[in-house]
Amino acid sequence: MTLLPLVTAPDDCCAPGTREPMTTEAAEQLAHTLKAIADPTRLRLLSMIAAHAGGEACVCELTEPVGLSQPTISHHLKVLVEAGLLTREKRGVWAYYTVATEALSALAAVLTPR
Amino acid sequence: MTLLPLVTAPDDCCAPGTREPMTTEAAEQLAHTLKAIADPTRLRLLSMIAAHAGGEACVCELTEPVGLSQPTISHHLKVLVEAGLLTREKRGVWAYYTVATEALSALAAVLTPR
Helix, strand or coil: CCCCCCCECCCCCCCCCCECCCCHHHHHHHHHHHHHHCCHHHHHHHHHHHHCHHHEEEHHHHHHHHCCCHHHHHHHHHHHHHCCCEEEEEECCEEEEEECHHHHHHHHHHHCCC | CCCCCCCECCCCCCCCCCECCCCHHHHHHHHHHHHHHCCHHHHHHHHHHHHCHHHEEEHHHHHHHHCCCHHHHHHHHHHHHHCCCEEEEEECCEEEEEECHHHHHHHHHHHCCC
16 A cells, blocks of 8 residues: 655656655645644635635635634635635735635645555 | 535535535544644654555654654654554554554545535
């Protein structure tokens, strides 16, 4: 069984299926992304944006259901944008957020046992 | 698009495909599991155990490649066992660890966009 195969051995060196464990650098990068979502409020924000019509939500629509102040919500959204898990677009006075499905799929794929 | 659909609406209430965002309780539980793996050393340990012959490793085999003391390694392994991501079996003087592939698959599935 191999898992978290961020680094694969070159094709010509090893038996088929042989993979190297994760490097220190890869582990640090992955831990950084996981820390961004290892927070209940940020998980709920991701989930709420994904469940929203069109997969996009305005920050103004997220404050009331989450029950925190807008600066707090904006901070959490910023962490998710910086981790590459949300994209942000300013339209008029409001910022709109969309889930970065490819980044989230890649994260899930790294965690999937093979 | 729906995501992280830990809570689905009852079949008889909503349009097909409609899902509710994650509840506070579900988000807290998931954040707890994610925190267990949001650490570079623990990610490397998981990866090393998974890459090991038979998908199992003795704590005595993990100390040297990770380059930390055995008590530190044992602490990290304990966090992963408590999160349900590793199983532990004592045989003779050593503890052996196996990746809980079903739990890890479930974690990956929750993060996969749909």
